[in-house]
Amino acid sequence: MNSRAIVKPKRTVRVELADRSYDILIGPGLIASAANEIASRLKGRRMAVITDENVGARYLAPLMDSLAASGIDAVSLVLPAGEKTKSFEHLIPVCETILGARIERNDAVIALGGGVIGDLTGFAAGIARRGSRFIQIPTSLLAQVDSSVGGKTGINSPHGKNLIGVFHQPDLVLADTDVLDTLSPREFRAGYAEVAKYGLIDKPDFFDWLEANWRAVFAGGDARIEAIATSCQAKADVVAADERENGRRALLNLGHTFGHALEAATQYDGSRLVHGEGVAIGMVLAHRFSARMNLASPDDAARVEAHLKDVGLPTRMGDIPGALPPVGTLMDAIAQDKKVKGGQLTFILTRGIGRSFVADDVPASEVIRFLEEMHPR
Amino acid sequence: MNSRAIVKPKRTVRVELADRSYDILIGPGLIASAANEIASRLKGRRMAVITDENVGARYLAPLMDSLAASGIDAVSLVLPAGEKTKSFEHLIPVCETILGARIERNDAVIALGGGVIGDLTGFAAGIARRGSRFIQIPTSLLAQVDSSVGGKTGINSPHGKNLIGVFHQPDLVLADTDVLDTLSPREFRAGYAEVAKYGLIDKPDFFDWLEANWRAVFAGGDARIEAIATSCQAKADVVAADERENGRRALLNLGHTFGHALEAATQYDGSRLVHGEGVAIGMVLAHRFSARMNLASPDDAARVEAHLKDVGLPTRMGDIPGALPPVGTLMDAIAQDKKVKGGQLTFILTRGIGRSFVADDVPASEVIRFLEEMHPR
Numbered sequence: 001m002n003s004r005a006i007v008k009p010k011r012t013v014r015v016e017l018a019d020r021s022y023d024i025l026i027g028p029g030l031i032a033s034a035a036n037e038i039a040s041r042l043k044g045r046r047m048a049v050i051t052d053e054n055v056g057a058r059y060l061a062p063l064m065d066s067l068a069a070s071g072i073d074a075v076s077l078v079l080p081a082g083e084k085t086k087s088f089e090h091l092i093p094v095c096e097t098i099l100g101a102r103i104e105r106n107d108a109v110i111a112l113g114g115g116v117i118g119d120l121t122g123f124a125a126g127i128a129r130r131g132s133r134f135i136q137i138p139t140s141l142l143a144q145v146d147s148s149v150g151g152k153t154g155i156n157s158p159h160g161k162n163l164i165g166v167f168h169q170p171d172l173v174l175a176d177t178d179v180l181d182t183l184s185p186r187e188f189r190a191g192y193a194e195v196a197k198y199g200l201i202d203k204p205d206f207f208d209w210l211e212a213n214w215r216a217v218f219a220g221g222d223a224r225i226e227a228i229a230t231s232c233q234a235k236a237d238v239v240a241a242d243e244r245e246n247g248r249r250a251l252l253n254l255g256h257t258f259g260h261a262l263e264a265a266t267q268y269d270g271s272r273l274v275h276g277e278g279v280a281i282g283m284v285l286a287h288r289f290s291a292r293m294n295l296a297s298p299d300d301a302a303r304v305e306a307h308l309k310d311v312g313l314p315t316r317m318g319d320i321p322g323a324l325p326p327v328g329t330l331m332d333a334i335a336q337d338k339k340v341k342g343g344q345l346t347f348i349l350t351r352g353i354g355r356s357f358v359a360d361d362v363p364a365s366e367v368i369r370f371l372e373e374m375h376p377r
Numbered sequence: 378m379n380s381r382a383i384v385k386p387k388r389t390v391r392v393e394l395a396d397r398s399y400d401i402l403i404g405p406g407l408i409a410s411a412a413n414e415i416a417s418r419l420k421g422r423r424m425a426v427i428t429d430e431n432v433g434a435r436y437l438a439p440l441m442d443s444l445a446a447s448g449i450d451a452v453s454l455v456l457p458a459g460e461k462t463k464s465f466e467h468l469i470p471v472c473e474t475i476l477g478a479r480i481e482r483n484d485a486v487i488a489l490g491g492g493v494i495g496d497l498t499g500f501a502a503g504i505a506r507r508g509s510r511f512i513q514i515p516t517s518l519l520a521q522v523d524s525s526v527g528g529k530t531g532i533n534s535p536h537g538k539n540l541i542g543v544f545h546q547p548d549l550v551l552a553d554t555d556v557l558d559t560l561s562p563r564e565f566r567a568g569y570a571e572v573a574k575y576g577l578i579d580k581p582d583f584f585d586w587l588e589a590n591w592r593a594v595f596a597g598g599d600a601r602i603e604a605i606a607t608s609c610q611a612k613a614d615v616v617a618a619d620e621r622e623n624g625r626r627a628l629l630n631l632g633h634t635f636g637h638a639l640e641a642a643t644q645y646d647g648s649r650l651v652h653g654e655g656v657a658i659g660m661v662l663a664h665r666f667s668a669r670m671n672l673a674s675p676d677d678a679a680r681v682e683a684h685l686k687d688v689g690l691p692t693r694m695g696d697i698p699g700a701l702p703p704v705g706t707l708m709d710a711i712a713q714d715k716k717v718k719g720g721q722l723t724f725i726l727t728r729g730i731g732r733s734f735v736a737d738d739v740p741a742s743e744v745i746r747f748l749e750e751m752h753p754r
């Protein structure tokens with residue numbers, strides 16, 4: 001068996017969006033055979049690959065080799081790693097690289113990296129020539145189960161995260177499950193919070209399964225592939241039903257209103273809190289708050305907390321190193337979150353595990369009282 | 378009659394795009410009563426107005442007064458005038474102004490100016506919060522009859538004009554025909570080239586009418602309103618049939634392949650050639666080339682040239698001040714134009730006045746020979 005042997009993806013999830021439908025391929029070794037999957041779907045022979053320094057050092061060469069072996073003429077750009085890269089400063093060279101590569105109608109832009117590279121590159125692909133074909137090769141767990149699916153792209157502004165961008169669906173997503181072995185354990189856990197989220201939204205059986213099988217998911221192999229495929233399918237279903245986030249897609253924000261406020265409260269300092277950790281704490285808070293509003297049993301909140309704690313995620317505000325700002329500041333961040341309409345507070349609450357719903361009339365006074373109790377001080 | 382008297386638009390053209398349909402209102406005095414038209418269509422009470430220094434000095438105050446009188450809370454940003462403003466450098470402050478103004482779902486971004494401000498602001502509105510409502514108040518003739526209609530937005534790149542952008546339809550277009558009185562005669566003529574273009578594409582009767590009435594169009598009043606409304610209707614029909622420029626919309630590029638090459642050949646130096654002038658020369662060249670290919674009568678080319686000359690537009694390459702680069706350089710620019718697919722030359726040619734069509738198999742050798750003859754040297 002030679003090194004260019006064609007690797008078959010173990011699972012395929014289809015995102016149904018009429019003439020913009022696309023496949024998510026999930027399995028080991030997909031980067032080394034990426035060009036086969038690409039060439040069988042796209043006629044173009046010119047590509048621009050965007051990556052970051054961490055991912056680029058490990059996986060850019062095999063990808064470029066695979067493309068070259070298939071006769072695809074690719075250029076690449078390696079950017080600094082980290083959330084700060086999601087900015088106009090880095091968007092500009094990505095656009096110029098795409099335009100300089102003379103990407104035409106059947107060619108494509110490839111994002112090789114985590115959610116930062118995916119969001120930035122997807123945005124650039126969405127605006128270069130008013131929309132160029134786009135392939136996601138997500139390399140973090142978070143990117144494989146969340147950010148690479150659904151077509152939301154963008155960069156940050158001094159006014160807030162993800163405020164500038166477009167909806168631009170990829171033509172193909174290649175989730176190589178082997179590359180997660182080099183992801184830091186902390187980043188893997190952070191991505192796992194989003195995996196658990198799909199169970200908590202509306203898949204109680206999946207949450208049961210995760211409680212029983214999470215060690216195997218962390219270890220790799222078929223359980224990992226299964227968890228990623230189930231997550232992608234869950235997100236694909238929501239996106240197919242509500243591409244532009246007007247209704248049901250809001251459920252994907254379970255845990256995110258509190259989570260974003262905590263990210264803002266820690267100045268997006270990843271050494272204190274990364275996104276998935278904020279989501280973990282936020283999901284526990286959402287379940288506790290729902291219990292407090294007599295919507296759900298406190299036992300469910302306890303069960304959610306126990307599981308996230310087992311895998312090593314933070315679950316309480318007090319788990320965040322360093323001092324947190326007062327509740328007033330957290331509330332300001334909550335009110336600035338996008339999910340506020342005309343001053344009303346919108347939250348994703350739950351009636352129990354797998355029974356989340358959109359509540360758009362949550363009284364701010366209740367949230368404040370709840371946060372006062374939860375705040376570690 | 379007080380100064381806030383409600384001015385009724387003289388003509389309304391509807392752009393039919395299903396749930397994104399919108400009105401173009403055309404008539405005198407619309408800026409001073411803009412807020413009435415806006416408030417009757419949009420619920421939001423926050424707006425961000427973007428303009429340039431020339432237009433801002435004349436029309437920003439009346440617009441802001443109108444908005445304030447209607448209880449709309451508006452912020453404004455005044456940018457330098459000129460094509461160089463269509464760049465990332467200026468896009469960034471426009472986005473930050475929009476985000477800083479906390480434009481929400483029912484609020485809007487307003488472009489007050491020519492095509493430069495419209496293209497830049499529309500792009501920013503298209504990406505701020507992944508799409509904000511957008512109102513065009515075009516103030517140049519070109520913007521009123523062309524760039525403000527159809528949702529094409531964008532900025533320039535070192536790799537070429539208009540290469541970065543999105544499709545983002547406005548919610549309303551207000552074409553105040555009075556403001557054209559302060560446009561320089563040269564800019565008015567340049568916009569007129571696009572008006573004449575609609576006749577040449579597929580409205581021979583309109584071209585007849587223009588030949589008879591162009592002096593009245595230049596003078597203002599009802600003939601001007603009529604010419605603008607007919608032009609907007611023509612563009613609206615094409616856009617409704619082909620929003621994303623895959624087919625019929627390409628006809629709007631009549632005269633533009635040659636025109637863009639001439640703009641590039643003069644380094645987009647507006648003192649030598651502005652866009653509409655390039656289009657005027659380009660339309661004459663397209664008719665002459667069509668005659669040369671035995672598609673149309675040379676009499677039609679002569680008639681087109683005579684009319685454009687009458688209104689004071691340049692019609693020949695030799696009319697451009699300064700030396701032009703050799704034919705080879707012009708051909709390179711033509712080949713770099715977006716309308717090239719897989720190396721084949723696509724041109725809008727014609728079978729006579731009002732009988733244009735898309736030809737996608739034009740032999741480069743014929744174009745070169747034709748340009749050799751036309752080149753002033």
Ligand SMILES: NC(=O)c1ccc[n+]([C@@H]2O[C@H](COP(=O)([O-])OP(=O)(O)OC[C@H]3O[C@@H](n4cnc5c(N)ncnc54)[C@H](O)[C@@H]3O)[C@@H](O)[C@H]2O)c1
Nearest residue numbers: 054081114115116117139140142143146147152179182183
């Ligand atoms: N578009 C969406 O729908 C969506 C959804 C959720 C999150 N996001 C965005 O995703 C971003 C977070 O994504 P992320 O967590 O992937 O962050 P990231 O892209 O910064 O990746 C995290 C870190 O892991 C490194 N890394 C990635 N893959 C690796 C691998 N295989 N081996 C070794 N190191 C690797 C990266 O270099 C980086 O240092 C945020 O900006 C967030 O806003 C977007």
Ligand SMILES: NC(=O)c1ccc[n+]([C@@H]2O[C@H](COP(=O)([O-])OP(=O)(O)OC[C@H]3O[C@@H](n4cnc5c(N)ncnc54)[C@H](O)[C@@H]3O)[C@@H](O)[C@H]2O)c1
Nearest residue numbers: 431458491492493494516517519520523524529556559560
């Ligand atoms: N989006 C589209 O579909 C589309 C179509 C055609 C052209 N365009 C773009 O439009 C731009 C050209 O538009 P333009 O010709 O309006 O250029 P412009 O916006 O630069 O305006 C021309 C000049 O006239 C001034 N001006 C505008 N209105 C005035 C008024 N009422 N009184 C006094 N001065 C006034 C401006 O300040 C500027 O100096 C180009 O960038 C072109 O690419 C876009």
Ligand SMILES: [Zn+2]
Nearest residue numbers: 194256275279
């Ligand atoms: Zn998330």
Ligand SMILES: [Zn+2]
Nearest residue numbers: 523571652656
């Ligand atoms: Zn034009």
